[in-house]
Amino acid sequence: VLKGPRAALFGRGEPGGTVNLVTKRPTFDTQGELKLSVGSFDTYRADIDYTTPVSDDVAIRVVGFYEDAKSFRDTIETTKQGFSPSIAWNINDNTQLIYELEYSDQEVPFDRGVLAIDGELGLIPESRFLGEPGDGPIEADVLGHQLEFIHDFNDNWSVLLGANYRDTSLEGFATETGFDGVIDGEVNRFRRYRDYDAQYQVFRGELTGHIKLGGLKHRLIMGIDSDRFENDQVVLRVRGDQYINVFNPVYGAYPLPTPTSNTDRIEIQKSLGIFIQDQISITDKLDIRVGARFDDYEQTLNNRLSDIKSKQSESRISPQFGIVYEMHDSISVYAAYGENFRPLSGTDSNGDGFEPNQSTSAEVGVKFTLNDGALFGTVAVFKVEQDNMLVVDDPTAFTSAA
16 A cells, blocks of 8 residues: 555556555466355355366466355345456466456445434434335446566566556436535435446556666666547436335335436546656665656547547656665665646536646654554654545535536
């Protein structure tokens, strides 16, 4: 987990930090496990994880799960399943090719949770569901492919080439509580139908090496990446006098109305990035890190409901700097600075796109280890500033502003 902006190396992302997620990959030792679990609220789950070599150079891994569960929330039932096979091919001693597939399907009813009455929580049970069970679940599907090529030229230099394609969808009806609050024990509701489809594709090439230059050791990382994100959203909505009593709800008291168009738009984000980072060992105890990333970004918005199209582009350089000094085998002091920008999806009330979110982060701290590494920690002071943060503009119209 890396705190703060890390755009210089990892690209556009959350200004709060970066989390490295490591997938389960094939190994050349046969092993596996099957787990069955039973829990509260009629929860049943099965997990499988099995890996084995199929030859001296090729290994496979199969990971999957299935879960069926009710809930502490009234009428809520969920079904989740996923399947993630992968294959690794050791082409030679210095080269490896890995393919991973990800598939998941989830059926979960849309649930806004409990309500406060006159600003006070706990007046209705935490199990109280105020939607309509007749709407059925929201279905979310994911299908992803990832290909990674790794080659070591020698002990000092290596290259990584990667490609990723991910297709996601979300579809279903939901009856949701409105924004007028509880009046005389009743709350008004509206009904929405969501149909979201998104495709995300990424290509990345990265060269890593160790060199000596000017009598100093350098660890270089440089590369290029490009990505394209297409987000297609259709939302139908209907408002009506669908009141429900929060103390004694009666489901199905009203016929489920047919919503009409509320949102119909497609957004396409495209970007190209070039990055470089150099970690320099000044002495055995002092290291500095300098890096920068150049991004060229373009966003296209097509509001098919209002027939309004807009386009914006941005080019930005995001620097970073860090220094660490080892005062003792168990104590190090450090300082770091970084900048980041993150494109914001969606449009404002006029149908225009938002300016990217810009952030800067500065941090100083001390890292320490005690008891031969059994205890370690960090004491730090940091400051993160953000501009163009996306906030709700009009909750009744579901619009936002930056």
